[in-house]
Amino acid sequence: MLQRDAPTTTETRVPGDGHIWVMVLGDLLIFTGYFIIFMVFRTMNPADFLAAQQHLNVNIGVINTVVLLTSSWFVARSVLAARAGNHRSAVRFVYSGAGGGVLFIVLKSYEWAVKISAGHTNSDLFFSLYYVITGVHLVHVVIGLIALGVVVRELNNPGRRRLMVVESAAMYWHMVDLLWVIIFGLLYVMR
């Protein structure tokens, strides 16, 4: 889809370089391990997990999902703008995308603070997995923000502007988004 819209790309190719695909596919595999482990322990304690899950705020989860999806959309727009040579607008899109990432972190921190002060600490098995899985994801969001910062640095410097870097960071950001959608489904929604 992105390639068809890109005016500067004539040949068909996979976005990003091979290295970032190792990162994204491998990282998805690592998270798949976390999800399987979560499901195994959930199957072993279905009543406890269901009871603990009631304390999660689905509304914040939905808002965070929308925030990250919107953020991914901005980052995808920045790739299109960069391909078209619109570097100033590409930078603006990256800033908007990063703003979504920051908002996600703020909302998630608020959610954690509310849960911890309400006594839902990691002494409960469900919440211990909740804090670790969402915490590892949060670290991924921070790394994604660093990657977007690298993209801004690339785009602002006429001597650099490597499209591969822009595409690779965007791929990573979409992966962070995809992982959150799965986490949201598994931890918040699944009954």
Add this chain to the structure above:
Amino acid sequence: MNLLTPERYITTTDGDPAGKPDVRFLTWFFPVWYAVFGVIICVLTRVTPPPRPDVTTAGTVAFFTEHHLTIQIGFVLLLILLGGAPLTNGLVLYHMKRMSVGSVFGYGYIAAMSVGALPGFLLVGVCYLTATFRPDRDPELIGWLYDLGNLSYNGSLGCFTTAYVVLAIAVLYDKNGVFPKWFGYVTVWQVITEVIATQFFLFYSGPLAWNGVLSLWWAVVVFSVWLGALIFVLRAATIGEPVDSPGLD
């Protein structure tokens, strides 16, 4: 990413792999060292796979009584083997110094590995050896050594995270292409999975305890992938270095 194509390997006119002979020797020493290390920690010292965190005091005494001989032999051998760690870490330092990022990352790597070795190997060694050489002590103290040793050994995985951070940044920033970028990303996985080791201090059982499936075993799988990749990229970086390149400062 044509990792396996023959033309990636620079050979001499005789068809032998290129690279400096002494550095090439170390690339063989590296996996051999880790293989011996793996045998010692898994078969002899009994720290990996870790014993259960949820045993009673009597259980910890029974553990040390049952395995005291292999623990003693294992840690003596490990202390000798650790003399080779400067060579394995030095090989990584050597290639990091060939990167465009400057030596500070290489020295940061060595410093972080050295700091990690204190809780990661020496403290657990002291705890286990004390427990096995002083079996007549109060069982509560033996149990305390058991907890301290295992929490130190497993819980210190995060100490090595600093080393992985500097290595990942160096690989990703390097313009000389000493290590491939994908290896930098694989090192980022190491950073994240080992930070989860902090959870060991909180749990006696379950997925996040020091023998937990999420916190330990999944991290061990990622570590194995990382170590295998490191052996591979060290070899590629070594044979990729021109034989006549000047020595490093």
